[in-house]
Amino acid sequence: MIKILTKNQKRILITFxxxxxxxxxxxxxxTPSRALEVHFLDVGQGDSIFVQTPHRTQLLIxxxxxxxxxxxxxxxxxxxxRNLDFVILTHIDKDHAGGLIDILDKFQVGAVLxxxxxxxxxxxxxxxxxFFAKIEESGVRLVRVEAGDRFWIDEDIYFDILxxxxxxxxxxxxxxxxxxxxxxxxxxxxxxxxxxxxxxEYSLATNNIDLGADVLKVGHHGSNSSSAKYFLDKVQAKIxxxxxxxxxxxxxxxxxxxxxxxxxxxxxxxxxNGIISMYTYGNSF
Amino acid sequence: MHGRIHNFLVQINWLTASCLGFVFGVAVASFFVVHQIxxxxxxxxxxxxxxxxxxxxxxxxxxxxxLFFVAGFLRFNLGSDIPKDSKQxxxxxxxxxxxxxxxxxxxxxxxxxxxxxxxxxxxxxxxxDESDITYKLRQDLSRTGLIHIVSVSGxxxxxxxxxxxxxxxxxxxxxxxxxxxxxxxTFYILVIGAPIPAIRAGIMAGALMIAQFxxxxxxxxxxxxxxATVMIVMNPVIIRFDIGFQLxxxxxxxxxxxxxxxxxxxxxxxxxxxxxPVTKDRKIxxxxxxxxxxxxxxxxxxxxxxxxxxxxxxxxxNIFSYVAPITNILVALTLPLVLILGFIAAIFGAxxxxxxxxxxxxxxxxxxxxxxxxxxxF
Numbered sequence: 262m263i264k265i266l267t268k269n270q271k272r273i274l275i276t277f278x279x280x281x282x283x284x285x286x287x288x289x290x291x292t293p294s295r296a297l298e299v300h301f302l303d304v305g306q307g308d309s310i311f312v313q314t315p316h317r318t319q320l321l322i323x324x325x326x327x328x329x330x331x332x333x334x335x336x337x338x339x340x341x342x343r344n345l346d347f348v349i350l351t352h353i354d355k356d357h358a359g360g361l362i363d364i365l366d367k368f369q370v371g372a373v374l375x376x377x378x379x380x381x382x383x384x385x386x387x388x389x390x391x392f393f394a395k396i397e398e399s400g401v402r403l404v405r406v407e408a409g410d411r412f413w414i415d416e417d418i419y420f421d422i423l424x425x426x427x428x429x430x431x432x433x434x435x436x437x438x439x440x441x442x443x444x445x446x447x448x449x450x451x452x453x454x455x456x457x458x459x460x461x462e463y464s465l466a467t468n469n470i471d472l473g474a475d476v477l478k479v480g481h482h483g484s485n486s487s488s489a490k491y492f493l494d495k496v497q498a499k500i501x502x503x504x505x506x507x508x509x510x511x512x513x514x515x516x517x518x519x520x521x522x523x524x525x526x527x528x529x530x531x532x533x534n535g536i537i538s539m540y541t542y543g544n545s546f
Numbered sequence: 547m548h549g550r551i552h553n554f555l556v557q558i559n560w561l562t563a564s565c566l567g568f569v570f571g572v573a574v575a576s577f578f579v580v581h582q583i584x585x586x587x588x589x590x591x592x593x594x595x596x597x598x599x600x601x602x603x604x605x606x607x608x609x610x611x612x613l614f615f616v617a618g619f620l621r622f623n624l625g626s627d628i629p630k631d632s633k634q635x636x637x638x639x640x641x642x643x644x645x646x647x648x649x650x651x652x653x654x655x656x657x658x659x660x661x662x663x664x665x666x667x668x669x670x671x672x673x674x675d676e677s678d679i680t681y682k683l684r685q686d687l688s689r690t691g692l693i694h695i696v697s698v699s700g701x702x703x704x705x706x707x708x709x710x711x712x713x714x715x716x717x718x719x720x721x722x723x724x725x726x727x728x729x730x731x732t733f734y735i736l737v738i739g740a741p742i743p744a745i746r747a748g749i750m751a752g753a754l755m756i757a758q759f760x761x762x763x764x765x766x767x768x769x770x771x772x773x774a775t776v777m778i779v780m781n782p783v784i785i786r787f788d789i790g791f792q793l794x795x796x797x798x799x800x801x802x803x804x805x806x807x808x809x810x811x812x813x814x815x816x817x818x819x820x821x822x823p824v825t826k827d828r829k830i831x832x833x834x835x836x837x838x839x840x841x842x843x844x845x846x847x848x849x850x851x852x853x854x855x856x857x858x859x860x861x862x863x864n865i866f867s868y869v870a871p872i873t874n875i876l877v878a879l880t881l882p883l884v885l886i887l888g889f890i891a892a893i894f895g896a897x898x899x900x901x902x903x904x905x906x907x908x909x910x911x912x913x914x915x916x917x918x919x920x921x922x923x924f
Contacts (some may be wrong), residue, residue, distance in 0.1 A: 287906055291912075328662065329680070335661035340909045341902040366659070 280546055290341035293317060296540040297418060297446045299476070302333040303531040304504035306482065307356030310453060311337055311445065315413035322349045322442075323362030333536065346371040346414070348401075351455030352439035353379060353389045356482075365395045372402040378425050378438040386523055406440070416545060421445040423470055424461055435479060437461050443474060448545030452496055453484065454480040454487075462492035472496050475546035476539065479503045483513020483530075493524045499546055501526040502537055560610055562768055565775040567611035571618020571787075572778050576786040585623065592616045596887040612801035622782040642740040649673055649737050655896030656888075659905035664912040667696065670887035674698040686923040688863060691852075691870025692877055698738055698748035700794055705882050707731050707751055724755055730845035742777070742784065743794035749773035750798075767802050770795065789862055804850035805843075812842035848874040869922045876918050880911060887911055 266274065295315050302309040304325025311334050312320040324330045334345075345368045350358055354486070364370070372397055396403055408426035413419045425433075426442035439455030452474035458481060467474060477498035479486035482505040501521045505512045513530070521528055531536050558566075574580075596609050622628075629635040653673055656665045666678030668746040679687075679696055687693045694701075710730055714723035728751060735744045751768035774795060777784060784791045846873045860866055867873075896902035 281911065283907060286910060290910075332662040335663075340906065343902075349775075367657075425661075 262498075263395065266490065271381065272330050274354075282467075287301050291367070294540055297449075298501035298540050299444070299451055299539045300333075300337050300539070301478070301502050301504055301529075301531060301537040301539075302330060302337075303504075303536050304330050304333060304360060306506045306508040306512070307359070307506065308455070308478075308482075309353070309427070310331070310397070310478065310504075314339070314418050318346050318414045318416070318418075319346050319444070320343070320347045320418050320420075321345050321361075321364060322347060322456070323357040324362075324364050326356045326359040327445055328360060328363040331367055334364070337536075343367070344369045344371070347412075349374040349442070350379070350392075351441075351453075352376070352435045353386070354435060355388060355457065357439075357456070358388060358392055362392060362395050362512065365401065370399070370401045371402050372376045372405050374440075375439065375465070376422075376425055377405045377407045378429065386407050394424050418444070419448045419490075421511055423472075424457065429464075433460065434458075436486075443472075443477055443527070446541055449476075449541045449543055449546050450474040450527065451476045452498065453478045455488075456481040458484075458486045459489050462487065462489050462518070466492050466495045476500045476502060477516070477526065479513070482508070482510075483517050484510065484514055485514040488520060490520060493520060493526075498526050500539075503528065503530045505530060505532050507532065548901055558605065560605060561820065561841070563607045563611045564614040565771050567614030568618040568621075568775055569771070569778060570611075571615040572622045572782045572785055573618075574615075575619045575622035576782065580619075584908075585619065585660055588616055588619070589773075618778070618913065621779070625782050629787055632787045634790060635727075636898060642736065646739070646911060649739070651789045651896050652892040655892045656893070657895070658898065659891045659895030659901035660909060660912075662908055663916055667912045668802060668884075668908060669916065670696040670703070671698070671884055672731050672892060674741055674744070683919075685782040686919050688875045689864050689867060690919050690922040691867030692919060693798075694793075695877060695881070697743070697790070698741055699743045700750075700798065701881065703735070703744050703747035703751070706885055709882055709886065723825055724758070725740075727754060728755055742788055742790045745777060747790070751777055766796050766798075767903075770802070774846050789858075792858060794856050796858065797851040800850045800852070800854035801847055804853050805846050808846040808850055813886070815842065830844050844875045844878065845871055848878070855887060871923050873918055877915055880915065884908075884911055889901070 279539070293313075297315060298311075298313040300311040300313075302311055302325070304326070307325035308323040309325040309330050310320075310322040313468060319342075321330075321334065345364065346429065348361060348364060348370050350361060350373065352358075361373075365373075402497045406422050408422055408424055409422060409453060410422040412421055420528065423439045425442055436456040436459050437460050439457050439461075441452070441454050441457055441461065444451040450473070452472065454477070462480070472492070472495040474496055477493075477496050477500070479501050483503040490513060503513050531537060592612055596613055599605055599609055616762075628636075629638060651673055651685040653669055656668050656673070659665070660668065662678070666683070669675045669677075671680055674697065684693065687696060707727055710727035711723055714727055718726075731748060732750065735748050738744065750766070750769040750773045753772045754766070757765075757769070764923060777791070835868065852870060856866060891901070891905040893907040
């Protein structure tokens with residue numbers, strides 16, 4: 262075979278092969294999984310959840326505290342992708358909003374969703390000002406949402422905002438007023454709770470809202486101020502995900518871990534398991 | 547005695563001798579504290595010896611060495627502001643900022659084309675900007691013995707020079723290609739802020755080029771010595787306080803001294819496994835032994851480069867990497883491609899012309915490198 266081809270032809274053949282291999286690998290690397298992907302990113306102490314639907318609608322819920330969220334999100338997206346459809350901020354806190362500023366810097370964001378309870382004027386912290394200034398500077402649409410809103414993001418996939426409602430007491434802490442949402446794909450559902458604590462849990466549990474979910478993101482990084490028993494009984498999840506990293510607050514608390522186990526949930530933790538990725542086809546749990 | 551060093555010592559000439567003397571002088575002055583009276587005695591006695599024995603041809607070279615030894619000694623001691631330790635040295639050092647605008651432009655281009663771990667890799671490897679390499683990445687890289695690839699080192703300059711030379715010889719004659727590629731290299735070293743290992747490689751390349759032009763036999767060992775001398779004359783404190791300088795020179799010295807014999811040993815390894823070299827297998831054996839530059843040579847390069855530097859890395863960083871020979875073979879082979887693709891990504895990113903398309907191969911390659919790092923940094 263070597264004799265048949267001239268040197269020039271061989272060169273062309275090799276180039277062709279290299280290009281073909283390159284494109285195959287690139288195509289393989291960017292093929293969608295045809296599933297609803299929910300990635301609980303390990304961004305240290307802080308929350309960050311990246312959701313990608315079968316038709317490539319992309320959501321980012323919170324962004325951890327620093328720029329490491331960029332790396333983690335980038336590794337879960339096709340490499341050419343610089344768009345995010347929704348960025349959802351549960352509440353303004355360093356370990357939830359910090360990384361979103363970097364995200365707004367590097368990505369084309371469709372809309373930023375914040376709760377109606379977050380008011381730019383009353384939040385006089387540096388972080389809040391920086392965040393809202395960044396939104397204004399990049400010209401991203403800011404959408405206010407509240408309990409009862411439903412967003413259809415793909416065929417059969419929607420998320421509901423469960424909390425905070427319009428009439429929450431004004432004296433509540435920021436954590437209590439964090440966004441709670443439920444992502445539903447046919448029979449599978451995810452309950453994402455931000456940093457909500459006992460008051461919000463009690464209100465939700467008593468207000469006759471369907472809290473049942475397959476996967477629960479445990480509130481406030483597994484702190485003992487959240488995940489009360491009556492709330493966990495209502496949720497009845499199969500898997501509990503705790504987004505926690507190295508911290509000085511003692512998260513997650515042993516009592517909470519015990520409570521979760523007693524309710525029959527399997528516990529996954531970002532500090533032990535690294536990045537936690539779930540792929541569902543609507544009936545996977 | 548080993549051939550290369552033997553040749554070096556036998557063919558020693560006045561330039562080499564004076565360089566050697568100067569370097570030793572500065573080294574002694576910087577590592578030992580010598581009393582001023584001793585300095586005074588040496589300074590006053592040496593010219594006397596030199597004048598008296600100059601007629602004697604046999605010891606003319608040693609006397610030249612002694613003279614320059616004293617010169618180096620004085621250069622260090624009379625030079626102003628000697629830093630207390632490495633930390634103070636690094637704080638006082640200023641980066642060369644000649645074409646920093648171009649560098650910033652390219653850096654933004656890389657940011658435009660790629661995302662965090664990939665863009666930071668190319669920024670470090672192509673533009674010498676290590677600010678984006680996070681602490682964790684840095685730790686993983688040093689654990690795998692690959693930390694040297696994220697700073698623009700002599701290896702980068704050599705590879706880049708060869709690529710440029712190869713491209714230019716397709717169009718013009720070798721003579722002009724050498725000059726032009728050297729010019730481009732100088733420009734590149736200035737753009738990335740003239741890090742010490744890059745300057746070292748640049749001077750060595752220049753010395754070899756001049757040797758080629760004036761028809762002298764070129765010796766890499768000698769080029770290394772000239773490069774060291776020029777840099778020490780400019781700034782004598784680097785010999786003690788600049789870790790990059792020490793590692794860079796020891797690595798090259800290690801390669802020059804140990805690589806040939808190591809390679810010769812490694813080439814014999816395949817013969818041990820092939821029992822009967824007369825049959826069909828003979829083809830494999832001959833291929834493995836007679837092919838000049840094989841995977842074994844790469845192994846020999848990485849091991850010989852580590853041979854002299856590992857005491858220093860243990861002393862400074864408390865790190866000894868067992869997997870370094872393997873990871874270096876896996877990654878160093880891709881270095882030419884990394885540089886080419888990195889430049890393509892940076893330029894098209896800066897021009898904002900389909901940045902993502904032109905960065906795709908670069909992304910693939912950096913994914914591979916990070917994959918190697920993550921696999922071996924257990």
